[in-house]
Amino acid sequence: MVKRKMAIPIKIIYREIPLVSVVMPAYNSEKYIAETIESVLNQTYKNFEFIIINDASTDKTLDIIKKYAKKDKRIKVIENKKNLGITKTRNKGLELAKGKYVATHDSDDISLPTRFEEQVEYLESHPEVGAVGAYIRIFDEVNKKISIRKYPKNDKELRKLIYFCCPIAQPVSMIRKSILDKIGGYRKIEAPSEDLYLWFKIGEKSKFANIQKVLLNYRYYPNSTTGSKLRLMEKRANKIRWRESKSRHYHFGVKAFVYNFSHFISLYIIPSKFKLWLFTRMRDSKR
Numbered sequence: 001m002v003k004r005k006m007a008i009p010i011k012i013i014y015r016e017i018p019l020v021s022v023v024m025p026a027y028n029s030e031k032y033i034a035e036t037i038e039s040v041l042n043q044t045y046k047n048f049e050f051i052i053i054n055d056a057s058t059d060k061t062l063d064i065i066k067k068y069a070k071k072d073k074r075i076k077v078i079e080n081k082k083n084l085g086i087t088k089t090r091n092k093g094l095e096l097a098k099g100k101y102v103a104t105h106d107s108d109d110i111s112l113p114t115r116f117e118e119q120v121e122y123l124e125s126h127p128e129v130g131a132v133g134a135y136i137r138i139f140d141e142v143n144k145k146i147s148i149r150k151y152p153k154n155d156k157e158l159r160k161l162i163y164f165c166c167p168i169a170q171p172v173s174m175i176r177k178s179i180l181d182k183i184g185g186y187r188k189i190e191a192p193s194e195d196l197y198l199w200f201k202i203g204e205k206s207k208f209a210n211i212q213k214v215l216l217n218y219r220y221y222p223n224s225t226t227g228s229k230l231r232l233m234e235k236r237a238n239k240i241r242w243r244e245s246k247s248r249h250y251h252f253g254v255k256a257f258v259y260n261f262s263h264f265i266s267l268y269i270i271p272s273k274f275k276l277w278l279f280t281r282m283r284d285s286k287r
Contacts (some may be wrong), residue, residue: 017098017099018047018048018049018074018098018099019047019048019099019100019101019120020045020047020048020049020099020100020101020102020103020116020120020174021048021049021051021093021096021097021098021099021101021102021103021177022040022048022049022050022051022102022103022105022116023051023053023090023093023094023097023102023103023104023105024036024040024050024051024052024053024093024104024105024106024107025053025055025086025089025090025093025106025107026052026053026054026055026057026061026065026107027054027055027056027057027061027083027086027089027107028057028058028059028061029057029059029061029107029108030057030059030060030061030064031108032107032108032219033061033064033065033107033108034064034068035110036105036106036107036108036109036110037050037052037064037065037068037075039109039110039111039112039113040105040111041068041072041074042113043111043113043114043115043116043117044113044114044116044117045114045116045117045120048074048099048103048116049074049076049097049098049099050072050074050075050076051076051078051093051096051097052065052069052075052076052077052078053078053079053080053089053092053093054077054078054079054080055080055083055084055085055086055089056079056080056081056082056083056084061107062077062079065077076096078092078093078096080092085191086191087186087187087188087191087194088188090104090185090186091185091186091188094177094180094185094186095185097177099177100176100177100178101119101120101123101174101175101176101177102174102175102176102177102180103115103116103119103173103174104170104171104172104173104174104175105171106171106219108219109171109172109216109217109218109219110216110217110219111172111215111216112214112215112216112217114215115134115172115215115216116174118134118211118213118215119132119134119174119211119215120174122209122211123174123176126207126209128206128207129155129206129207129208129209130175130176130179130202130205130206130207130208131168131173131174131175131176131179131199131202131206131208131209132168132173132174132208132209132210132211133151133167133168133169133172133173133174133208133209133210133211134151134169134172134210134211134212134213134214134215134216135148135149135150135151135210135211135212135213135214135215136148136149136169136171136172136214136215136216136217136218137149137214137216137217137218138217138218138220139217139218139219139220140219140220140221141219141221146220148214149169149218150212151167151168151169151210152167152210153209153210153211153212155207155208155209158208158209158210159203159208159249159250159251160250160251160253160256162196162199162200162203162241162250163241163245163250163252163256163259163260164256164259166195166196166199167199167203167208167210168199168208168210169216169218170195171216171218172215172216172218175202176206179202179205179206182205183198183201183202183204183205185198186198190236190240191236192229192232192233192236193233193236193237193240196236196237196240196241197240200240200244200247200250203249203250204247204249231267234263234267235267238260238263238264238267241256241260242260242264245257245260
């Protein structure tokens with residue numbers, strides 16, 4: 001009689017790979033970060049990892065993050081030993097992201113409950129789209145609604161819009177990780193307009209889209225950006241658009257030429273804060 005060897009039971013360890021990686025830099029955000037974290041944890045879509053990178057905060061931001069991390073294992077806390085700034089910190093998060101999609105998030109904004117669910121559903125059903133955004137509701141420090149910022153849905157319209165403003169609002173964007181890997185994420189040298197550079201590069205690989213409804217509340221601070229930073233942002237954005245004006249992926253038409261030429265001239269004769277106020281008044285719809 002031949003004795004059969006007893007099969008050794010194999011312990012199978014199953015770890016679900018998250019479909020979405022939420023990347024959120026945080027610096028001195030103790031006032032609002034708890035509300036922001038809860039807006040992410042309370043999403044109707046649950047299959048995500050939440051990468052929060054504390055950029056050497058000097059307040060209680062890290063303590064608040066760790067408190068939530070103890071309650072929810074989806075939160076991964078990363079600590080920068082020194083302040084790296086928003087661009088390097090975001091890129092650090094992108095390198096750690098394991099998901100098929102990356103949802104960007106600022107540490108003081110509020111994602112509406114269905115944001116991830118609707119964006120995942122859209123990207124899953126539109127493989128030609130590499131990045132999807134949505135409308136954003138702008139509100140102030142006392143939670144008073146200021147306006148709603150809308151964005152076109154059609155890729156053709158968004159490719160024209162890119163020479164005037166970003167085609168997708170960075171705070172409410174969800175991007176395919178495969179595309180971010182190809183283009184190398186945000187480019188430090190383009191700061192503080194690194195998001196505009198990113199959209200130009202993403203548009204070379206795929207189409208844009210925006211869900212036609214508000215999916216994020218964006219917190220606006222009237223005095224958050226100094227005049228010098230605004231001026232640098234304007235110069236950098238203008239330089240990026242002129243550089244990309246010859247790109248075969250976009251159409252730099254007459255209106256875009258006139259706008260960007262006028263914008264270049266205005267850099268030296270009109271205060272940046274006044275232009276920002278005027279641009280915001282013209283762009284956003286009151287509701």
